[in-house]
Amino acid sequence: MKELKKGIMIMMTGILLCCTTGCWDKNELNELAIGELVGADRDPDTGKQTVYYQIVNPEAVAAQKGGGIKAPVYTYCVQADSTSELGTKTANLLPRKLFSDHYQSEIVTERYAKQGLNSLLNFFEKQHNRRSNLYLFVTDSPLSEVMMTYLPLERLPGRSLRSIIEIQSKLTGRLSRRVRIKDLVENMESSRLTVMPMISLSGSSPSPTTDRYEKIEANQGNLIFSGGAVFKNDRMIGKLPLNQMNYYFILKGESEVFMESLTINNRTVDVQAIKPKVRRRLDLISGEPVWKVDISTKLSLVNNEQKNELTLENLKMIEEKFKQQVFQKATEFYQESISKEWDLFGLEEKIKYQNGKEWDDMKKRGIAWDKTKLQLSIKSEITDIGQTINPYVGDNDGNSSN
Amino acid sequence: METARISTWQFFILALGYLLGTSFFFRIGGLISIAKQDAWMIPLWSGIAGVLLVLIWIKLANYYPGNTIIQICIQVAGKGFGGFIALLYIGYFVHLSALITRNLGDFMKINLMPRTPIVVFHVMFLLVICYAVTKGVETISRSTEFLFPLVTVTFLLIFFIALSEWNWDRFQGMFHMNIWTTMKETRSLIGFPFMEAFVLMMLFPYVKSKNRIKVSFILANVVTALLLSLGVFFTIGVLGVTRASHETYSLFVIVQEMHIGTFFEHLESTIALILLIVIFIKLSISYYCAVSGLCQLFQVNNRSWLSISLILLVSGLSLGFDNILENIVFNREYYFEYMLLFAVIFPLLFLFLTWMKKGKEKRKVVGSQA
Amino acid sequence: MLFIDEIDPKTFVNQIVSTFQNPPDLVNHIFVISPNLHGHCVFIETLVDKHKIEHELLHFLSEESINNELQSSPDIIDILQTRIPLSSITETTDLNHCVQKLLDGWCLLVIECTKQALLLDISKTPHRNVSEPLMESTVHGPQEGFTESIEINLALLRKRVKNIHLRIEQFIIGTETETKVRILYLEHLAPTDVVDEFRKRIRSIQIDSILDSAYVEEWIQDRTISPFSTLLKTERPDVLASHLLEGRVGVLVDGTPDALMGPVTFFQFFSAPDDYYQRAHIATLLRWLRILSFILAILVPSLYIAVLTYHQELLPHSLLINLSAQREGVPFPTLLEAIIMMITFEVLREAGLRMPRIAGQAISIVGALVLGEAAVVAGLVAAAMVIVVSITAISNFVAPSYKFGITQRILQFSYMALAGFMGLFGVLCGVLFTVVHLASIKSFGVPYLSPLAPSKFRDWKDVFVRVPRPWMNTYPQVTRKKRRRRI
Amino acid sequence: MIWFILFIAVALATSIFMMVKQKKSTKEIMLFSTIVLLGFADWISIFLERKFNPNHWIASFIDWISL
Known part of the structure; x- marks a missing residue:
């Protein structure tokens, strides 16, 4: 009888398995667009939001199989009137599902920061697949140029920004590691100010093609750390010089x-x-x-x-x-x-x-x-x-x- | 009744797992949002209340050694009324199982697998639980004993890794609460987990040495209170009051954001698994109590069929709740009063009835002697 | 029922011969003691030591002095019984008994005028010599293995356990094969209830034939449907001896080199005989390695599936990118890919077991090429999958007991299915189910997960660590109802 | 929903058949069927979008007592 009962259990499990083979949350790796760096901007006049996603091109970054230099990341740009509309518009544009768990850094423009990041941060904290421990940067250069440049050496811009923080905190002491989104969020309801790093694009023009990997000149069109952005609650109120x-x-x-x-x-x-x-x-x-x-x-x-x-x-x-x-x-x-x-x-x-x-x-x-x-x-x-x-x-x- | 025997140590672990397990996950954020920096004190006084309650239950159980709460019901209040109360108790066990199941489903759905229908989690987990319950209390306690070190080690690991985020500034503003309102607001903490522990009265008859139940049960309560307090303290220090009171699962957020170097970063799935284990402990106890309560009430010898049939009911009930907010509100507003009935009023009633009976018998004895 | 004292001895012999339907290897040798006194020597020549019959028995019977004595004496049987130079001689009158003994390789001696028959043990069956154990080889330690003969096996054991407390109880089981099954235990160590349980279960066996100890095992184990075995199997006399010396019970079955031992706990499957033949800390490290590889073997494929299809965030960033690049263009979903690869490997392994040894090279080359190189180059599977399969396979072979390896494979495949279905949640449900199952098993009354659950801290000396001998001074708690300390 | 009803019907029938074969007492079979039917009713109420929510009942009961 014991065996019989066990048999029933196994049968029931089997039936259940057959009934529910949908695997709703299943994603194959090659169905994912691995987001790496995200940039957000908001026009103060029209209220239109612009978001740039940098998506990793895995074949170019993974352990090389040869075959020349390929673009390590692709930048997608989405414009919409509201945050939720951004999601639908992203789906129109991206051929793969956006995988946001692995964002390395996030950039906002200075003008957006000055309007207040309230909606952005709230939206961010609500997502189950967000990580609030990614670094937040404020840029005073045009966002499109910041997002449309290839960086030499550390070829993933998100990671490159991240290592800026690591290096600054380790070598010069001009930054600490506590400049993450969560550090900003934590002070959103207190009177204490938060300082976030600012970056700007050096040189005159960005380098949007892989040609740049063949040039020795690395300074031109690189992202550099340029100071601190002072936030009160969620609004940027000033700058700290380097x-x-x-x-x-x-x-x-x-x-x-x-x-x-x-x-x-x-x-x-x-x-x-x-x-x-x-x-x-x-x-x-x-x-x-x-x-x-x-x-x-x-x-x-x-x-x-x-x-x-x-x-x-x-x-x-x-x-x-x-x-x-x-x-x-x-x-x-x-x-x-x-x-x-x-x-x-x-x-x-x-x-x-x-x-x-x-x-x-x-x-x-x-x-x-x-x-x-x-x-x-x-x-x-x-x-x-x-x-x-x-x-x-x-x-x-x-x-x-x- | 099965002829199982569990040791005092096993009972302690069961009690600890039952008391601490899920409350460690679901309680902390809520406490912090009410009592802010002082939240760590609340578990302490709730723990004292818990110990007092344990004393009542033990007192009752000592009058009826070898009997579970269901059997006590029938013995004290007779087949009719007692049977009705026992049925209420069983109803509560089923309700509790449904709540715990729903906790699991909500957690998985919110944090890990948002698209999967919630019922799949429930039914899959209930199948495992059903198997454990069929195998009996010895199996449950042995599995708990086996899994317990695993959970402890993981918690310690999390604790030590997350300490790098520690900041004493987050404790600014301690000792600023209004004691009475806070107590009133957080009375539900006495309900869950401390009052819920009366469920363990269903396991008393199986414990090997009867006189050490009391010590281990009280010890479990004390340890729970201390660890909960420590957990709150830890959450405040690591996550901060602001964020902890906004997040649904504060412990989960801590793990989500902790990292070992830059290599191991997104470890939240692992904590989810630990949660699953503690839910396993708690759910298997409450489910077992529901099934064995039915068995005892209707004098059925074999648990297996009843436990299979309950899957349907429990999974159905757990779907009945609308969302997690509703559960939180229910928990905060009504749970204490609801639990009062089962954990305090009924036991006191039974105690009273027992004393009455005893008195009558004594008088009879005295009368016959005279 | 025929008895020799009821009929003529000559008819009796004829009856026996006709019972056997006169096979070619049945010899009915008639010898003459005196002109009017004939004797029959009946035996099955394939089962007996012919040399002994010819040079000792027949030679002895044809000696003149004996002949004279036989002719003169009234009690021939008595003289024969005392004078024949062989040690095991019994007399009988029962025909069935004679037939049985003939099948065991005994020789039947019937003198025509007597009312009793003599049975002499001169059996000699072909058997393998004692050689190295094939499945459980060790680096250090004794290198003798059991053979198919129960007598030799017992001799190998007796050689190691020279102890008057060693009890051997024999059962004849199998209505068709009449196989000898013996249980062995040390009376002053083995708990009485365990021994009784063994006895009871062996008596309850109802079977026609027994060709291997596995037949017995399936009857006496605690649960029939479970991937976990509740009896240990060994072909090493030293292992059997060490278990007997810890108060366990052994079962020897005639015709098989595998002895059974019980009660057994889960953690004993992680200890190899080597552990006790080398230094304690090395043994401890190796044991950890075995536990680790058990976990790897059952979990790696399922975790790979779960992480790659449900929980990609768990992967470190660069690993994710690498894996993603590898999977670019792979046509199958990860689950299918994993199942194909694992099944291919299982087929390969099974082929390796069954095929003639000469073909081995071919298979391994094809296997290595197909599984390793070609599949990846052709873009059928991701390179990481090949690594996963190899890790799993190698870890699986670490298990000291072959049977336990099979257990691991069962678990591994069911976890893979669960991982494909629900990701880590599914795997965890599977693991919880396994833990509950393990906790519910008992082997001859001993909880399978002891000494961890129920925890017996004193027994941890030989679970996760193997402490040096001088500290291992107590018997395991579960089997030490009679004695506590070793000395 | 129709599949669910069919499934329950078949499962209940087979279980009762098996219980009878195992010579279970009538009481146990009755209890089993009652619980299954209760669960079934609950599930049907979910399918009909009239969820049975014990929390609501208890909450309104407590409110009613304390008025």
């Missing part, structure tokens, strides 16, 4: 590396701090809010163009100079952002959630977050001086012109 980005990230405590170029004895000395430790605390000092930031770094000398020998005193000087310079520039940056009323570090929220009588007093007195003072203290010591101790002294006095 040279302030590293101060922003170090004050935010997200830098993986921090580089500073110092001038000592009229000569350049470059130092770099790997993983600076940053401690931040909000305090109330004599009724005024003070934001205390302690930075402690271990420096390594990357470049030393000084003529004199490297002595302990000299090192002390470098450390001292580093402190001064960082203090000055970071404070400058902070003041500037306060004066623009940019709450880059979420101070407003911090103050709002402080408990205690003194804080309540302070709030009653109507002292707003933008009265917060920055109290920066920097500790640094040079631990790594590089392969050489003393620099080679050449003939000239450092001015290469003669």
Whole structure:
């Protein structure tokens, strides 16, 4: 009898299998258009949305079977009045099903960002196959040109943008990895501002043909990182210049590396701090809010163009100079952002959630977050001086012109 | 009644899997959206309530050793009224099975396979469950014991990988809630999972050492409360309050966005599988209770035919719910009151009746002696 | 029923000869003791040691001193029984018994004036010499394997287990073949209930013939419909000995080199005899490798199908692009492609088992070319599919027991179907079903998944790790009802 | 829907046939058929787009009690 029962079970499963062989969610790999980079724009006057998809051409990117250079990606452009219409229009254009799980990066235009990305982000978060951990870029170049250029070396533009972030965060400290869509989404309901990377197209013209892979000149028509876009909630409200980005990230405590170029004895000395430790605390000092930031770094000398020998005193000087310079520039940056009323570090929220009588007093007195003072203290010591101790002294006095 | 025996450890794992399994997936987001940064405290007090409830159930069960809740119904309240209450209980088990099945279907449909008709998930899964239930409680507990380490290890893995997203700033604004309104809003957490655990009273007679049920059951409750709290804490730290309260499945989103290097990135299907395993544990228990409750009420010896026939009913009922929002609302607004009937009112009624009977007997004894 | 004491001995002998319908190998040798006293020596010459009959029995009977003694003595049988230089002699009067013994290779001795017949064991059947085990070869350790003779097999076992507690119980089963089946166990170790269960199940066998231990296995195993086997099979005496020494019960069947052992748990299928003949940590690593390859063998094709057709996002980006490029232009859906390739491989494997050895080369060349190169170049299958098939096949061969390999193939194909139907969800349903099934099986009262579920932590010494011998000081819990510690 | 009804009819018939053959008690057969018919009714209600939703019933019941 036991066997009989088992038999029935197997039969039932079999029947069920036969009844339901539709396999609704099944997609063969060669029925998919693998989306790689997506660019969005919206005309402020007409409200028309334009979306560019870069679709991978797998045969050109996969392990080569020879046969010359082919286009690694194809760019499709769709224009529509609403987000949902975009979907139907995409279906009109694409011969394969759009596979959006593997988007590497997303680009929006500056004008779109300034109108607010609300609808885009909401639509994005609702999709089951979205990944909110992809990087969001804002571009100030025309989107069509950005999307219609082939990039050398890392031939998939989406991945190339992604590696810009990885490299910047690892080598220069001008970006951190937390510039993903989800970081923007998280701040959509708070007063804290978000900074997203900006890119622009270098050179005069894009390179929309594979001819470019045969030219040695790589700069022309390449995407470069050009600064930061400051978002309040979902709307872009301003730009951060490239040279302030590293101060922003170090004050935010997200830098993986921090580089500073110092001038000592009229000569350049470059130092770099790997993983600076940053401690931040909000305090109330004599009724005024003070934001205390302690930075402690271990420096390594990357470049030393000084003529004199490297002595302990000299090192002390470098450390001292580093402190001064960082203090000055970071404070400058902070003041500037306060004066623009940019709450880059979420101070407003911090103050709002402080408990205690003194804080309540302070709030009653109507002292707003933008009265917060920055109290920066920097500790640094040079631990790594590089392969050489003393620099080679050449003939000239450092001015290469003669 | 089958002559199965399960060890205390197995009972503990069953209880833990039953209590923690699905609530870990479905509860966290809702709690955070209500209590914001303080959500991690809610499981703690709910856990205390859970422990108190366990004490009531154990007290009741101790009066009737070797009997399940269905049998207690009949013994206490007689064939007519008791049978009716037992039928209500069985109805609840079926309803619960349908709810859990629907949870699974919704999850799969929303996150992984949006085109597949939801009923396919239900029926396929119910077939597996039906097989497990036919094989009996020993098989269920052994499978649970086998699968449990797998689930634990995966959770730990997720936990450690996702910690790279941790940010203490997300806890800003802790201790700002209004305790009473929050308690009222989150009372459903006591309903699911803690009150639901009375279902395990159906398994009491099979546990080998009777006097250790209490300890392991309470321990399971405590561990559930702690881990739920930890889960909420973790979700806040990793995902943030804003996003956690907007997402339907916050744990799923965490896994969706975690990555190991740039190579392994989109691992959400794996977490879905873990969810399937915990749903398996929970559903097999509730389904088993429905089937064996029917068997006990109508004194049928063999579970297999009944469990096959219930597939149709449960899959039909689970299709009856409109969408996940409706379930969430039902859960938030009504579930606590609904569960109150089965988990508190009936057991207390039984306890009361038992005391009455005992008193009467005592008086009789005293009277006859006098 | 005929008895010799009821009729004339000569008629008795004739009766026997006619029972056999006088086959060519039945010899009825008549010898003369004295002119009026004749004896019959009946035997089947293909089953007996002719040398022994000629040089010992007949030579002995024709000795003058014996002849004289026989003529003078009244009790001929008694003299013969004590004087014939052979060790196993019995007397009988029953004709059926004689016929049976003749078929076993015994020799029937009838003296015309007596009322009893003598049966002498001089059987010698052709058999293979003890050689290396074919299916379970090891690098280290003993290299003797069982043969088809139950006596030799027992001898090989006795040689290893020199123990007075070794109990051997014999059953004659099969109405047509009358095959010897013996159960072996160590009385002071094997749990009584398990032994009783074995006895009961073997007694319940109702079968006409037994040609191999598999016949017995299908009768005494716990479940008939299950891909998982609840009895271990081995052709190595050392393996049988080691299992007996852990309190399990062995079954030897005459005419087959495979011994059966039980009760068995799931994790024992991952341990090979080699594990115990090399250093513990190497054995542990190898065991992990076996578990890994089991998982690979059953899951890789189904996961490939599931991921490529339902969950492409699981693939890393560059892998996705590569696979996508490979599948460009492949005409079949992935599921079909996988099934075609797997079935081709199964056909190839089956062909490799059955064909004469000389043809082996041809098959392997064709197989390698067809499966490997040509199919990919012709664009029939993706290159990745070939890799999947090879990984599966190789992992499958890692299983120490051939039977377990077949189990894996059954699982693998059903998972593939489920993966094609529902993706990972289907695979997981399949896995859950398997786990439930495994949890529900018991082998002679021992849960199949023990010591993991129900967990017996002390027994983990020999499951995922193989601890060094000095630490392996207790018997497995499931079989140690009688004794706990090894020494 | 017609296929579903046919399927249920055939399945119910075969199951009852098999249960009778297995010499199950009348009570068990009755119970089995009742549950199958309940499930069947539920499914038919789904096909007729008058879904039976226990949550609705319970919710309105609780509302009615607490008024």
